[in-house]
Amino acid sequence: xxxxxxxxxxxxxxxxxxxxxxxxxxxxxxxxxxxxxxxxxxxxxxxxxxxxxxxxxxxxxxxxxxxxxxxxxxxxxxxxxxxxxxxxxxxxxxxxxxxxxxxxxxxxxxxxxxxxxxxxxxxxxxxxxxxxxxxxxxxxxxxxxxxxxxxxxxxxxxxxxxxxxxxxxxxxxxxxxxxxxxxxxxxxxxxxxxxxxxxxxxxxxxxxxxxxxxxxxxxxxxxxxxxxxxxxxxxxxxxxxxxxxxxxxxxxxxxxxxxxxxxxxxxxxxxxxxxxxxxxxxxxxxxxxxxxxxxxxxxxxxxxxxxxxxxxxxxxxxxxxxxxxxxxxxxxxxxxxxxxxxxxxxxxxxxxxxxxxxxxxxxxxxxxxxxxxxxxxxxxxxxxxxxxxxxxxxxxxxxxxxxxxxxxxxxxxxxxxxxxxxxxxxxxxxxxxxxxxxxxxxxxxxxxxxxxxxxxxxxxxxxxxxxxxxxxxxxxxxxxxxxxxxxxxxxxxxxxxxxxxxxxxxxxxxxxxxxxxxxxxxxxxxxxxxxxxxxxxx
Amino acid sequence: xxxxxxxxxxxxxxxxxxxxxxxxxxxxxxxxxxxxxxxxxxxxxxxxxxxxxxxxxxxxxxxxxxxxxxxxxxxxxxxxxxxxxxxxxxxxxxxxxxxxxxxxxxxxxxxxxxxxxxxxxxxxxxxxxxxxxxxxxxxxxxxxxxxxxxxxxxxxxxxxxxxxxxxxxxxxxxxxxxxxxxxxxxxxxxxxxxxxxxxxxxxxxxxxxxxxxxxxxxxxxxxxxxxxxxxxxxxxxxxxxxxxxxxxxxxxxxxxxxxxxxxxxxxxxxxxxxxxxxxxxxxxxxxxxxxxxxxxx
Numbered sequence: 021x022x023x024x025x026x027x028x029x030x031x032x033x034x035x036x037x038x039x040x041x042x043x044x045x046x047x048x049x050x051x052x053x054x055x056x057x058x059x060x061x062x063x064x065x066x067x068x069x070x071x072x073x074x075x076x077x078x079x080x081x082x083x084x085x086x087x088x089x090x091x092x093x094x095x096x097x098x099x100x101x102x103x104x105x106x107x108x109x110x111x112x113x114x115x116x117x118x119x120x121x122x123x124x125x126x127x128x129x130x131x132x133x134x135x136x137x138x139x140x141x142x143x144x145x146x147x148x149x150x151x152x153x154x155x156x157x158x159x160x161x162x163x164x165x166x167x168x169x170x171x172x173x174x175x176x177x178x179x180x181x182x183x184x185x186x187x188x189x190x191x192x193x194x195x196x197x198x199x200x201x202x203x204x205x206x207x208x209x210x211x212x213x214x215x216x217x218x219x220x221x222x223x224x225x226x227x228x229x230x231x232x233x234x235x236x237x238x239x240x241x242x243x244x245x246x247x248x249x250x251x252x253x254x255x256x257x258x259x260x261x262x263x264x265x266x267x268x269x270x271x272x273x274x275x276x277x278x279x280x281x282x283x284x285x286x287x288x289x290x291x292x293x294x295x296x297x298x299x300x301x302x303x304x305x306x307x308x309x310x311x312x313x314x315x316x317x318x319x320x321x322x323x324x325x326x327x328x329x330x331x332x333x334x335x336x337x338x339x340x341x342x343x344x345x346x347x348x349x350x351x352x353x354x355x356x357x358x359x360x361x362x363x364x365x366x367x368x369x370x371x372x373x374x375x376x377x378x379x380x381x382x383x384x385x386x387x388x389x390x391x392x393x394x395x396x397x398x399x400x401x402x403x404x405x406x407x408x409x410x411x412x413x414x415x416x417x418x419x420x421x422x423x424x425x426x427x428x429x430x431x432x433x434x435x436x437x438x439x440x441x442x443x444x445x446x447x448x449x450x451x452x453x454x455x456x457x458x459x460x461x462x463x464x465x466x467x468x469x470x471x472x473x474x475x476x477x478x479x480x481x482x483x484x485x486x487x488x489x490x491x492x493x494x495x496x497x498x499x500x501x502x503x504x505x506x507x508x509x510x511x512x513x514x515x516x517x518x519x520x521x522x523x524x525x526x527x528x529x530x531x532x533x534x535x536x537x538x539x540x541x542x543x544x545x546x547x548x549x550x551x552x553x554x555x556x557x558x
Numbered sequence: 559x560x561x562x563x564x565x566x567x568x569x570x571x572x573x574x575x576x577x578x579x580x581x582x583x584x585x586x587x588x589x590x591x592x593x594x595x596x597x598x599x600x601x602x603x604x605x606x607x608x609x610x611x612x613x614x615x616x617x618x619x620x621x622x623x624x625x626x627x628x629x630x631x632x633x634x635x636x637x638x639x640x641x642x643x644x645x646x647x648x649x650x651x652x653x654x655x656x657x658x659x660x661x662x663x664x665x666x667x668x669x670x671x672x673x674x675x676x677x678x679x680x681x682x683x684x685x686x687x688x689x690x691x692x693x694x695x696x697x698x699x700x701x702x703x704x705x706x707x708x709x710x711x712x713x714x715x716x717x718x719x720x721x722x723x724x725x726x727x728x729x730x731x732x733x734x735x736x737x738x739x740x741x742x743x744x745x746x747x748x749x750x751x752x753x754x755x756x757x758x759x760x761x762x763x764x765x766x767x768x769x770x771x772x773x774x775x776x777x778x779x780x781x782x783x784x785x786x787x788x789x790x791x792x793x794x795x796x797x798x799x800x801x802x803x804x805x806x807x808x809x810x811x812x813x814x815x816x817x818x819x820x821x822x823x824x825x826x827x828x829x830x831x832x833x834x835x836x837x838x839x840x841x842x843x844x845x846x847x848x849x850x851x852x853x854x855x
Contacts, residue, residue: 382749386743394740398762
């Protein structure tokens with residue numbers, strides 16, 4: 021009897037012809053012992069998810085084919101298992117939880133039934149026993165009132181609760197191997213901390229081996245016993261977590277760890293430039309009125325006062341539903357504020373009708389979160405970048421000349437203008453989006469989670485770029501993020517929002533070192549890997 | 559920085575280079591359908607020179623002749639040349655199909671765009687569309703034709719109106735989802751006026767589903783026109799249309815089935831060709847069906 025839950029030996033998976041490389045993963049060997057958490061870390065395209073899907077036998081048919089190696093699940097080769105045997109193994113011996121708890125659960129079946137289904141398929145227990153077992157595991161994942169939640173539909177639960185249900189369904193048969201594919205990436209930081217603690221706790225008590233896939237070194241520092249670093253389909257470094265994090269041997273690992281911003285920002289000089297943007301008592305309420313005035317009212321932002329000077333970066337930090345994006349969208353006038361003032365210099369744009377607003381639109385520009393959706397896929401990059409200046413009467417040639425300069429400024433080659441967005445990576449697209457915003461010669465740049473979708477190394481580059489253009493053009497930068505590490509790195513001042521209210525505001529250094537509001541403290545405490553001290557000269 | 563400056567090589571896509579050829583290679587049946595449809599269109603366009611005679615000319619002495627060198631498909635009960643009538647009938651069917659598809663797509667798109675951007679109109683317009691959809695199209699068409707008298711224009715309008723609600727719903731759903739896209743919001747914040755915003759960023763997303771929808775509308779318009787003609791509520795009887803040919807020939811079916819079968823086969827073949835083509839276009843243009851690879855790595 022071996023204590024190895026999973027033993028992957030020399031696994032190679034072929035990519036379809038025409039991909040950017042021949043193999044998705046190449047000669048990957050990974051071992052997971054029972055009772056151990058092994059983290060696979062890597063950026064997008066590193067092959068970490070393909071490895072996990074191969075172990076589960078969930079590779080899309082035909083496109084990705086394992087060509088060499090074996091995947092031994094307690095000695096049994098999963099690659100050679102017949103489909104029926106594979107189905108039996110999944111659930112009983114190995115289980116998987118996914119990134120997106122919103123879509124991994126069936127919306128039209130109660131969560132209790134979804135856990136019950138696992139038991140129905142894999143065991144011969146009667147209904148009463150199954151229900152008892154399901155309620156038991158729901159207690160183990162610390163869900164309040166299991167009886168009520170058993171009968172709930174997924175939409176009635178929060179993201180964190182849904183992820184707990186996923187974990188419950190995965191763990192109910194006590195598999196020896198749990199594969200977790202970025203299970204906390206879609207969750208808020210406080211929820212993430214709870215889920216990580218839960219996985220650690222369950223795993224320790226039940227002796228499960230966990231293969232945990234993540235891109236976040238904070239999470240690694242929080243949870244891993246051993247770490248496997250992957251780059252472009254190969255394992256570049258492997259070892260005990262402490263060893264890899266403190267004394268990385270491979271350059272790539274060193275670069276990845278070095279790119280993680282720290283949580284202890286240096287004090288910064290207050291910025292003394294003129295005030296570029298000011299909001300007063302800004303309110304945004306959704307769903308008021310309705311035909312009979314009885315609709316559910318959501319106060320997305322309440323009484324928000326903020327001020328950004330030229331050359332200054334103000335960070336708005338908060339979890340989902342905190343109202344930070346609502347504030348940004350009000351300032352960019354993509355939604356109309358319910359009340360309050362938004363002053364650009366001496367003009368209040370909060371209530372200007374579209375026609376009179378237009379001349380002021382160019383003064384506020386916004387960079388969005390999703391690089392894959394923020395450029396029109398049917399238009400060349402050039403057409404997107406010169407669109408704004410041409411709206412304001414600049415001749416095409418002049419606009420193009422300017423666009424060429426901007427491309428160089430954001431670190432892209434000017435011939436990128438003739439290409440289409442799908443030819444660029446996420447980071448490159450974010451650079452293009454920044455160039456498009458700069459083409460308007462704005463005074464205020466809003467970055468709405470602009471680096472959240474990027475890999476950590478690319479994230480660092482785009483943050484540098486944002487900081488650079490802020491200085492160069494003396495911009496007021498409004499930086500919206502859920503990520504405290506990123507905020508610590510770039511912001512002069514920080515505003516923390518919770519449920520539409522600003523709960524704390526102050527210089528970044530002060531907010532991080534001496535948080536006043538309990539919510540800020542909770543956020544800081546929940547930041548993964550806070551005990552590790554990233555960002556200090558490695 | 560190094561990573562950002564190395565741009566990926568332009569992916570070579572055969573479909574971009576020779577789209578028609580690649581399409582035919584991938585969907586051979588659709589290629590055949592396109593060929594058949596092309597031949598029918600050509601026949602309709604060149605009707606006068608395709609060894610036809612006046613399709614309306616009566617020749618009582620030549621009634622019910624079997625196919626021969628003079629009359630390839632024989633003659634009908636009034637001695638009219640069936641070949642000529644089928645070829646000219648193709649003109650009627652294709653004109654109706656094209657006109658109905660074009661008008662309903664344009665009108666539907668306009669209505670949808672107006673109703674999505676003028677919020678108080680939206681509810682009203684959509685309820686009217688729901689109401690229209692609740693009435694069977696053919697019934698509505700018969701009512702409209704009998705109210706306004708049978709002419710080519712009224713037939714086209716009568717078939718178009720019941721088709722509009724489907725287009726409105728389709729375009730409305732695309733517009734509602736696309737206008738939330740960050741690139742549309744980015745265009746708003748760089749000051750793009752509404753007409754350009756719609757033309758550049760929103761409506762191009764409607765084109766693929768509309769092309770597919772238009773083929774279905776065209777096919778169903780041909781069928782509806784034939785039904786209306788068959789019922790005597792469509793194309794005036796002196797003009798040959800596949801529908802009224804079948805209507806007039808049906809009493810003679812036991813002795814000369816070809817008078818009904820030939821226009822029937824022509825109609826079925828044309829509709830089949832259009833539908834097959836529409837299905838292939840849908841597969842090609844729907845990103846979910848066209849590429850099922852990628853994403854996972």
